[in-house]
Amino acid sequence: MSIFQATQYLFTYGTLRRHFQYPVYRRMTRYVTYVSKATTRGLLYDMGSYPALVHGPGLVIGELYTIRESEALWWLLDTYEEAGNRFPAPQEYRRERVLVNRPDQPQARPFAAWTYIYNWDVRRGRLIASGDYITYRRRFIDL
Numbered sequence: 001m002s003i004f005q006a007t008q009y010l011f012t013y014g015t016l017r018r019h020f021q022y023p024v025y026r027r028m029t030r031y032v033t034y035v036s037k038a039t040t041r042g043l044l045y046d047m048g049s050y051p052a053l054v055h056g057p058g059l060v061i062g063e064l065y066t067i068r069e070s071e072a073l074w075w076l077l078d079t080y081e082e083a084g085n086r087f088p089a090p091q092e093y094r095r096e097r098v099l100v101n102r103p104d105q106p107q108a109r110p111f112a113a114w115t116y117i118y119n120w121d122v123r124r125g126r127l128i129a130s131g132d133y134i135t136y137r138r139r140f141i142d143l
Helices: 023-028 069-079 133-141
Strands: 008-013 032-046 050-067 093-101 109-119
Touching: 008 032, 008 093, 023 069, 032 109, 032 133, 050 133, 069 093
Parallel strands: 008 109
Antiparallel strands: 008 050, 032 050, 032 093, 050 109, 093 109
């Protein structure tokens, strides 16, 4: 992963995707611009009312955003995810950079984007084999 990358990106894979239109998503769009669908390596789990991304061999489907106002964005999302030093340790999520790919640009090199990695044990969760939280919700939850 390159240390220098002029444009900062956010990768979302769960309740922060456009499909859900939660109030926090609408606030988030003040600080980001949607770019495209994207993927990253990892495993996705259903933890009840939200998903959890952990490092692993699978493929997780999500969305890529360009970050326009990082300070305001991180305050909003760190609060939503209860991540960072404002919350008691160990936090459920941690903000981390991951490599992402854009399916609409299969020949392009992966690049870094920020996301939230689940920091607790996922054994109580259910593996989302498709790696796509929207597809999973449509099939198993929002019948």
